[in-house]
Amino acid sequence: MGFYFAQFLTGLASAASLFLVASGLSIIFGVTRIVNFAHGSFYMLGAYLAYTLVDAWQAGPFGFWGAVIIAAVAVGFIGAAIEFLLLRRIYHAPEMFQLVATFGVVLVIQDLTLMIWGAEDLVGPRAPGLDGAVEIFGELVPEYDLALIVLGPAVLGGLWLLFNRTRWGTLVRAATQDREMVGALGVNQSWLFTGVFFLGSLLAGLGGALQVPREAVSLLMDLNIIAEAFVVVVIGGMGSIPGAFLAAVLLGEMNAFGILIFPQITLVMMFLVMAVVLVVRPWGLLGKAEAAARPPSGAAEPPLRVAGGMMRWLAMGGLAVLLLLPFLTDEFTLVLLIDIMVFALFAASLHFIMGAGGMVSFGHAAYFGLGAYGAALLIKFLSMPMELTLILAPVIAGIGALAFGWFCVRLSGVYLAMLSMAFAQIAWSVVFQWYEVTGGDDGLLGIWPSEWASDKTVFYYLTIAVCGGGIWALRRILFAPFGYTLRAGRDSALRVDAIGIDLRRHQWFSFALAGMFAGIAGTIYVFSKGSVFPDEMSIPRSVDGLIMVLLGGVQTVAGPVVGAASLTLLEDFISRLDYWRMMLGAVVIAIVVAAPQGIAGAFLQLIPARWTGREETA
Amino acid sequence: MTNVSNPVLAVRGLSKSFGGVHAVADVNFFLDAGELLALIGPNGAGKTTCFNMLNGQLPPDAGSVKLQGRELVGMTPRQVWRLGVGRTFQITATFASMTVRENVQMALISHHKRIRALWRRTGDHYADEALALLDRVGMAEQAERACGVLAYGDLKRVELAVALANEPQLLLMDEPTAGMAPQERIDLMALTAGIVRERSISVLFTEHDMDVVFAHSDRVMVLNRGELVAEGSPAAVRADPLVQEIYLGAGSTFGSDEQPAATTTADAAAGGTHA
Ligand SMILES: Nc1ncnc2c1ncn2[C@@H]1O[C@H](COP(=O)(O)OP(=O)(O)O)[C@@H](O)[C@H]1O
Ligand SMILES: [Mg+2]
Numbered sequence: 101m102g103f104y105f106a107q108f109l110t111g112l113a114s115a116a117s118l119f120l121v122a123s124g125l126s127i128i129f130g131v132t133r134i135v136n137f138a139h140g141s142f143y144m145l146g147a148y149l150a151y152t153l154v155d156a157w158q159a160g161p162f163g164f165w166g167a168v169i170i171a172a173v174a175v176g177f178i179g180a181a182i183e184f185l186l187l188r189r190i191y192h193a194p195e196m197f198q199l200v201a202t203f204g205v206v207l208v209i210q211d212l213t214l215m216i217w218g219a220e221d222l223v224g225p226r227a228p229g230l231d232g233a234v235e236i237f238g239e240l241v242p243e244y245d246l247a248l249i250v251l252g253p254a255v256l257g258g259l260w261l262l263f264n265r266t267r268w269g270t271l272v273r274a275a276t277q278d279r280e281m282v283g284a285l286g287v288n289q290s291w292l293f294t295g296v297f298f299l300g301s302l303l304a305g306l307g308g309a310l311q312v313p314r315e316a317v318s319l320l321m322d323l324n325i326i327a328e329a330f331v332v333v334v335i336g337g338m339g340s341i342p343g344a345f346l347a348a349v350l351l352g353e354m355n356a357f358g359i360l361i362f363p364q365i366t367l368v369m370m371f372l373v374m375a376v377v378l379v380v381r382p383w384g385l386l387g388k389a390e391a392a393a394r395p396p397s398g399a400a401e402p403p404l405r406v407a408g409g410m411m412r413w414l415a416m417g418g419l420a421v422l423l424l425l426p427f428l429t430d431e432f433t434l435v436l437l438i439d440i441m442v443f444a445l446f447a448a449s450l451h452f453i454m455g456a457g458g459m460v461s462f463g464h465a466a467y468f469g470l471g472a473y474g475a476a477l478l479i480k481f482l483s484m485p486m487e488l489t490l491i492l493a494p495v496i497a498g499i500g501a502l503a504f505g506w507f508c509v510r511l512s513g514v515y516l517a518m519l520s521m522a523f524a525q526i527a528w529s530v531v532f533q534w535y536e537v538t539g540g541d542d543g544l545l546g547i548w549p550s551e552w553a554s555d556k557t558v559f560y561y562l563t564i565a566v567c568g569g570g571i572w573a574l575r576r577i578l579f580a581p582f583g584y585t586l587r588a589g590r591d592s593a594l595r596v597d598a599i600g601i602d603l604r605r606h607q608w609f610s611f612a613l614a615g616m617f618a619g620i621a622g623t624i625y626v627f628s629k630g631s632v633f634p635d636e637m638s639i640p641r642s643v644d645g646l647i648m649v650l651l652g653g654v655q656t657v658a659g660p661v662v663g664a665a666s667l668t669l670l671e672d673f674i675s676r677l678d679y680w681r682m683m684l685g686a687v688v689i690a691i692v693v694a695a696p697q698g699i700a701g702a703f704l705q706l707i708p709a710r711w712t713g714r715e716e717t718a
Numbered sequence: 719m720t721n722v723s724n725p726v727l728a729v730r731g732l733s734k735s736f737g738g739v740h741a742v743a744d745v746n747f748f749l750d751a752g753e754l755l756a757l758i759g760p761n762g763a764g765k766t767t768c769f770n771m772l773n774g775q776l777p778p779d780a781g782s783v784k785l786q787g788r789e790l791v792g793m794t795p796r797q798v799w800r801l802g803v804g805r806t807f808q809i810t811a812t813f814a815s816m817t818v819r820e821n822v823q824m825a826l827i828s829h830h831k832r833i834r835a836l837w838r839r840t841g842d843h844y845a846d847e848a849l850a851l852l853d854r855v856g857m858a859e860q861a862e863r864a865c866g867v868l869a870y871g872d873l874k875r876v877e878l879a880v881a882l883a884n885e886p887q888l889l890l891m892d893e894p895t896a897g898m899a900p901q902e903r904i905d906l907m908a909l910t911a912g913i914v915r916e917r918s919i920s921v922l923f924t925e926h927d928m929d930v931v932f933a934h935s936d937r938v939m940v941l942n943r944g945e946l947v948a949e950g951s952p953a954a955v956r957a958d959p960l961v962q963e964i965y966l967g968a969g970s971t972f973g974s975d976e977q978p979a980a981t982t983t984a985d986a987a988a989g990g991t992h993a
Contacts, residue, residue: 401815403864406839577836581824584840585833588813588824595811598773599825599880600799601833609834 102237107356109236113245113314115352116252117307121325122332122344123259124303130276130339131296134187134198135514138205140326142301145209146175146308147317148217151224154312164227172306179301180294187297188290189693195514196460200650201692203643206322207685214319215679224312231313244313251310255303256345263341272296276339323639327525330518331374337387338514346385367529371522375507378519382511401655404579404587411658422564426557434560435628440668441567442625447648447660448571449617454646455654456583457610458590459509462517463524464645466504467615469637470497471622473531476544476632486550486627490566494619500527501615502608509607521639528637543633547626563624570620575657577613586610647688724786726751726888726920727772732781734767741767743944745781749888752918754911756931756952759941760964765924766808768941769892772922773805774798785888804881808892808924810873814866818857818876821865822848825883851879854913871898871906878910882917889914891923895930903927907934928965932956940964 125139153167182205190198230247233240263269271292308321332351336343351370358366377385407415426434450464474496475489484492504523508516531538538544553559577583589596589603596603626632635641648667652659670687674680727749734742742764749755757765770776772783774795783790790798799805813821819841826844827833835843852858855875860868865876874894881889894910895903907925911934914921925931931938931952938955940948948958955961 402866403815403817403820406841579839579841580837581827581833581835581840581843584816584820584824585827587815591813591815592811594807595813595880597775597795598799598805598807598811600796600828600884602796606833 102239105237106239106241107360108353109241109245109249111353111356112252112349113242113248113352114355115348116248117311117314118325118328118332118352119252119345119348120255120303120307120310122329122336122348123255123341124300124307125329126333126336126339126341126344127272127303128296128300129333129514131272132183132187132191132293133195134191134202135195135330135517136300137199137202137326138182138209139300139304139329140322140324141206141209142175142179142304143308143325143329144213144317144319144321145178146171146305147311147321148213148222148308149174149305150309150312151222151317152217154224164229168306168309168312171309172302175305175308176298176302179304180298183294183297186689186693188293191293193692193696194654195517196454196646196654197650197692197696199460199462199514199517200643200646201689203646204685204688204692207681207688210319210322211679211682211685217317219319221316221318223316227313248310252345252348255306256341259341268295327521327639328370331370331522333384334515334518334522335374335377335384337384340384340386340388343384343386365530365533367533368526371526374522375519378515379507379510382515404657406579419564419568422568423561426560431556434556436668436672438560438563438624438628439672440665441563442621442628443644443648443668444661444664445567445570445574445624446618446621447645447652447664448574449614449621450645451649451652451654451657451660452574452578452583452617453586453607453610453614454649455657455659456578456586456590457607459512459607459611460517460646461508461611461614461642462521462639462646463504463527463642464520464614464618465637465639465641466520466524466527467497467501467618468622468625468641468645469527469531469632469634470500470615471619472626472632472636473538473544473622474619475623475626476547477537479547480544486553490620490623493623494616497619497622498612498616501618502612505608505611505615509604509611521642524637524639524642528634531637532634538634541634543631545631547632548630549627553627559628563628566620566624570617571661574617578657582606582610582613650688651691724751725749726753726786727922728782728784728787729772730782730784732768732771732783733779734764734771734776735779740944742771742778742941745941745944745946747939747946747949749920749922751887751920752915754914754921754923754934754936756935756938757922757924757941758926758928758931758938759924763941764944765941766892767944769805769890769922769924772798773803773890799884802884802887804884804886804889806874806877806881806889806891806894808896810870810877812865812873812876812880815864817862817864818852818868818872819845819848819861821876822851822879822883825880829884847883848879851882852876854882855879855909871902874898874906878906878913882913885917886919889919889921889923891921893924893926895925895927900927900929903930904933910934928956 121139121143124142125136128134128136128139149171150168153171154164157163157167186201186205187198190201227244227247230243233242234246263273275289275292328351332344332347335350336345336347350373354369354373355366358369362369422437425437446464446468450461453459453461471493474493478484478489478492479486504520508520508523511519532540534540548554549559549562553562585596585601585606588601589607593603622636625636644667648663649660650663651666652661652663671680671684674683677683725748729745729747732742732745733740745768747755757768759765767776771778771781772790774790774793774797778791781791785801785803788801790801795805813824816824823840823844826847827835827840830844832843849858849861852861855878857872857875857879860872865873868876874897878894881891891910895906898906907930910921913919935952938950938952939946940955940961942964947964948955948961950958
């Protein structure tokens with residue numbers, strides 16, 4: 101009995117931090133409609149800053165709490181500055197651009213943190229005055245946990261007062277309901293947004309700072325918390341603070357007790373709960389159903405055109421060059437080219453559902469990884485030949501996408517993005533935690549191609565055949581009724597329904613198909629590297645895919661190939677430098693702000709229409 | 719009420735409220751084979767709500783909709799479409815990123831259950847049929863233009879072609895001529911009437927332009943505040959004093975002392991279209 105109660109208290113204590121982070125995310129989303137990926141980075145910054153300040157002012161309890169508060173406020177200012185400098189420019193951009201831009205911020209903050217605090221995990225001191233434990237029903241409960249248990253509801257109450265008893269809070273609530281109306285009231289909207297960012301970031305920083313006595317401060321904190329915070333916000337209902345509280349407590353308790361029953365799958369359980377909630381109540385436990393989805397921004401995409409003569413010749417010429425390259429270059433270049441082709445197929449498969457389907461998946465790496473791990477496991481445990489795994493592993497990825505996709509296509513916009521990311525995190529955590537089968541963090545090694553394909557040049561040609569073939573097939577499908585139906589659903593769900601098409605089902609199949617093609621890329625990838633690690637399923641890999649599509653331009657069919665080549669070359673070049681993540685982040689941010697139609701998109705606008713077969717739109 | 723032995727569409731007791739407002743209240747009517755039935759009434763009378771219940775877009779609170787004896791209530795729009803009911807929308811719904819021809823082809827591809835074809839280009843599916851339909855609605859010259867750049871009146875024609883693609887027995891046309899110039903309205907309705915007569919398609923349409931209604935409908939029903947208040951031949955409805963009040967207001971020369979309540983509807987009288 102006493103043990104379970106203590107466990108219950110532990111759950112409540114861990115809910116406190118989670119609630120702080122999630123409520124900040126929720127407030128920011130409610131008003132600005134931006135899903136701020138960098139919110140986890142604010143949490144991490146709060147922890148690092150608090151660590152340093154606590155270290156400096158260790159004398160007395162005031163020092164600790166003072167440090168926590170100053171760290172939180174500092175993070176609030178950092179958030180406001182980022183809003184002011186960057187996000188303000190992209191409020192009207194499509195959701196995906198915003199998500200990717202905030203991910204650019206994640207990369208920059210990650211490297212800045214590494215630069216300032218180093219790569220070592222930092223273990224902070226206990227909170228002075230609260231470093232003991234209290235006996236409750238015969239079990240020892242840390243005093244600091246009890247303080248957090250009180251703090252969570254206290255912050256909830258404070259936020260309630262702020263939003264219901266102050267003019268500023270009333271404005272924020274009004275803006276959450278109707279942004280245009282606030283503009284009409286003559287309120288300075290941009291300062292309202294900056295203020296909201298300040299508050300939201302401060303809450304994230306506070307959540308991070310409060311964790312210092314409980315866990316080591318590390319560079320993994322940002323992505324670990326952001327996935328959890330997304331889950332909390334989605335379960336609680338986007339924009340609902342009491343919902344975030346309820347969901348945080350739910351997850352906190354689930355973790356506390358889940359660890360007793362299924363220690364292996366606590367992460368999985370969390371995402372499963374989210375999936376169930378999203379299917380039963382898509383707007384979350386305490387959220388309100390969105391009145392109407394955001395109308396697609398920007399002008400309609402021009403119709404697809406079969407490539408004109410010039411483009412065909414370009415493609416043929418490119419292929420000829422690829423085929424001749426082994427005679428002209430060294431093995432290093434071939435390895436790089438294999439990477440490019442693998443990621444071109446990966447990006448093309450993401451582009452398929454994103455461009456034609458308007459479904460922005462933030463977890464597409466799951467299917468890349470399923471293909472890679474599928475192939476590795478088939479070889480390890482069933483000693484299957486490479487040829488067979490090349491067929492079966494993509495099927496495994498496709499089945500995974502079929503299972504996850506069933507849930508994802510029930511949602512749209514940011515909800516879909518978050519759910520797809522949650523599923524990718526499930527896949528990642530299974531691979532990461534299931535050491536006996538997947539090797540966990542150590543990965544699976546020694547996955548080499550069959551004898552005949554083990555020569556790099558031969559494997560290079562195999563890659564051209566498989567990845568090139570995959571891209572070509574995707575392109576065919578895009579031009580065929582299957583792809584057109586997907587586009588039709590993106591253009592007008594109402595009309596699609598009125599001509600007898602089950603859109604959700606078609607989106608589901610498309611999602612699975614895209615997953616299968618991502619799996620093909622993953623399969624080739626694992627044979628080209630000889631090994632696979634959980635990183636292949638992680639959030640950064642998913643975001644890589646998004647950046648490639650974005651670099652190439654969402655509205656161009658050739659975009660993903662251009663984007664994959666650009667990003668792979670860029671990463672190859674800068675990853676030899678220190679702090680390359682920061683540079684990559686800066687590049688991503690610059691592209692979102694300066695060239696939203698992507699490289700291929702910008703290029704297409706420069707060359708005459710008759711070369712590309714495009715019709716000039718009026 | 720006309721006595722029809724075997725109606726294409728039989729609607730009984732159809733009702734829908736939005737938070738206490740009776741948008742459609744106990745509507746009953748029949749639609750005969752090959753008949754052009756106009757549903758008129760001022761803005762907000764409940765016409766679009768009615769249409770949305772007929773094709774499964776909105777579940778009614780009560781009532782039944784039978785297509786040749788088959789209950790449609792509870793079906794999804796796509797199931798209703800498969801039974802041969804085409805729909806055009808008050809605010810056009812087309813695929814903006816596709817050409818006019820591709821829009822029609824999509825309907826044909828769906829009709830022939832080919833939406834999951836993976837290989838052959840969309841443009842090569844049912845191209846001739848699509849062009850024939852476009853020719854019939856006068857859009858053949860613009861077949862290769864993107865729907866996203868078309869004029870509104872042309873979009874209405876595209877929608878008509880799309881609605882004809884599955885060889886429907888019933889067309890539901892919600893304000894098919896909204897947003898058009900007067901002459902264009904008459905032309906389009908004449909065109910529609912010609913097409914449905916030659917294919918003996920039944921049509922239920924709403925319309926604001928009384929000239930169009932009286933020129934091209936076989937029968938007219940008047941909806942006011944969710945209730946059917948008059949029904950009959952165009953001439954009879956035109957002569958109905960209640961209808962005149964609804965449309966012309968109390969100041970009408972026909973006098974209206976029997977229906978004093980009708981003055982309140984005068985401000986909501988017909989004329990404009992929904993934005
Ligand atoms: N989704 C809805 N929610 C609430 N009220 C609605 C909704 N749709 C229609 N209404 C109301 O129902 C009434 C009938 O509307 P509608 O069917 O669009 O009329 P009409 O098409 O005849 O102009 C109006 O008062 C309108 O405001
Ligand atoms: Mg209407």
